[in-house]
Amino acid sequence: MESVLTRRNIALVALLAFLVAFPYLYRIQPFNQVLDPFRTFQVTRLAIWLVILLGLNLLTGYSGQISLGHGALVAIGAYTTAVLMHEFGVPVVFAVLAAGLFTGAIGFVLGVPALRLTGPYLAIATLAMMLALPQILKLNGIREWTGGVSGILLSTPRAPAVVEGFMTDRQWLYFACMTPAVIMAVLAWNITHSHTGRAFIALRDSEVGAQQMGVNVPLYKMLAFSLSAFYAGIGGGLFVFTEAFMSPDTFDVNLSITMLVMVVLGGLTSIAGTVFGATVMTFRNDLVDLSASLGLLGLPGKIVPGEEQSSETLRGALYGLLLIITMVFMPRGFVGFVDELRGRAPWRRAARMFLRGRGGDADPALDATSDHAE
Amino acid sequence: MDISRRAGGNFLIRALALALFAAGLLGAVSCTSEEDGGDGGASPGVSDTEIVLGTHFPLSQHLAAAYSPIATAGMKGYFDYINAQGGVHGRKIRLIVEDDHYTPSDTAEVVRKLVEQDKVFAVIGGLGTATHSAAANFLVERGVPDMFVLSGAAKFTDPVVKTRFGGNPDYITEGKILGQYIAKEHPDAKVALILQNDDFGADGERGIREGIEGSGVEIVAREAYESLETDLTSHVQRARNEGADLLVAYTLPPQGANVAKVAREVLNWDVPIVVTGVDATDIFISLAGAENAEGVISVVFGKQAYQTDDPGIQKHAEIMKTYGGGAEPSNLTILGQAMGELMVEALQKAGRDLTRDKLIEATESIRGFRCTICLVPVNFSDSDHRPFEVEVYVKVEGGKWVEFGEPVGFESTPE
Incomplete structure (x- = not known):
């Protein structure tokens, strides 16, 4: 009985309730001060980024395979969905699932070169894939399906008649993306806490060691790629569903690199970290706006004279700096950093001692976000 | 043991209360039939004193220098100049420029922000083919005028979409x-x-x-x-x-x-x-x-910045100096001002009683309008949403583009 009533479970129920209520909150005081349908759209995007970044974290964080070409897999998923919906009139649910499976299969095949390539070489190979894909999509042979350079324009997604009156189109999209995102997050949590997840981590820490422990290295490597690609495919499918437009330029190298930055920033090998990364990914423009309005971006201009005008262009440098800071000072990402802080905070320690002193089991919430996987 | 159980109980009650609250909200708001999207009034973005317009441009990263002066100096500077003259029908024009990094997915996002959060009256001079494609359908659906798209892709003007007009000549x-x-x-x-x-x-x-x-x-x-x-x-x-x-x-x-x-x-x-x-x-x-x-x-189709003895260019340089943040006059600032002049002309024709429908109607009625820095006139009609169909040949001579010959082109708006 009490195992169900842990603080963590209750927190999860509350979170779920919040997620359900979120797209309606903007109509109510005082939430309408900060929320509007546009925020609902942004959080819908957040759900999609979460699915995509979860896949990248499974590959890069858990299995230690660096990929700079995740955007290519997302694009494949998006194109599969778009072509299925546009050319064959497949309903969106099946189109997205098929895109996930198809992209997963491609990921499995892509795992083959990864068996021979490690570290920077793998990164270069995946980067090459990212660079090649737009050209492939523009090939004349498949133009009939992909629409070449003009891309594919889908009809705007509408809420089905069943939910009319309860939801606007925007709210419908929110639920259509948030539901799979939550399912995929739970799935990722379960995978990483299973035999498979432990095999991935063994693989990351030492391939030889993993082999010694009886992990089938080639199989698990390809499985990691495949799972990651499955997430990318689903994410891409949801993306094109909400966006109703896909072109070869939609996912570029920059975006792929930004994804990797966000995963590292949030915390490799952490689901909570991925949620954080997806949040930053979604609101990164707002963050730059915010730091600009606070005058933070003007700082370089004050240091380097004559650079005032172009301080906005320092976004790329900002990401790089964040990445270096993360690597040096918070190797486990933001979530790991918070964890450490919490562990060190005096009141936390006191609380733990108090609970231990009373002979009770340690407060589960204290461990809730700590890194179970390690 | 005791403690954690008691705490758990409290939490459960709170969570239940929260869930009920959420369910209550759902029920309460699902009854309201209010449509979202900010199209509440007849003319979003128009008040007694102001017209709010929006656009998307790369303001950072590699293409910023190549394009951003069109919006940040050319359009904005010209609108500020018009505002200083008293605005259009007593209203000042406020232009919101959003940074889309020339990335389609970002364009989709910032254009939604412009429409739903900033509640712009119209979008003007949205830049780029792939980028604008990601937002164009959304604008049509919301009935937001999509004025003078800065892309030469023919698909934006052919076939004609009622609420969308082209900006530069199509390729x-x-x-x-x-x-x-x-x-x-x-x-x-x-x-x-x-x-x-x-x-x-x-x-x-x-x-x-x-x-x-x-x-x-x-x-x-x-x-x-x-x-x-x-x-x-x-x-x-x-x-x-x-x-x-x-x-x-x-x-x-x-x-x-x-x-x-x-x-x-x-x-x-x-x-x-x-x-x-x-x-x-x-x-x-x-x-x-x-x-x-x-x-x-x-x-x-426009004049060149070095033609400093041309009164239009002289005025343009003056406007850029005073209102365009001191931007150096260039093809970019000239293009921006040309779009600004077109917009002001359309708003003038639409009248004081401004609605989106009236703006579209007024724009379609523009015939033979020659902006101060254009070489050729602009003609629109209900079957022609292309502004510049006539152009002038130029040749580089001594480091400058020099016009030669008569304007050539195809005018699809009947006289």
């Missing part, structure tokens, strides 16, 4: 005009096309082919390059090997300049070069070097 029309020049001046030319591998290049090619139809001009080579390539040496070389004796470039200025430079400097090849109007900019000449650019042919 098919422009290609036709250039093709006609080639057919007339080089009737036996063997042409090599150097094209950016996207809509821009494809539309240009279509226009050129239509322009040379029926003449002795032959296309002997077609070289497509990816927009990330900046060194086109191998493409120019292949064009020469194919026996071309005239180059046509549908490229952005850096690549176009590279073509001229490679042909003249590297290959020492004195071949006539015809480039898209996109390249007819000062930056093209400075990148290629005045020597290499000499004799390059293109088309323009």
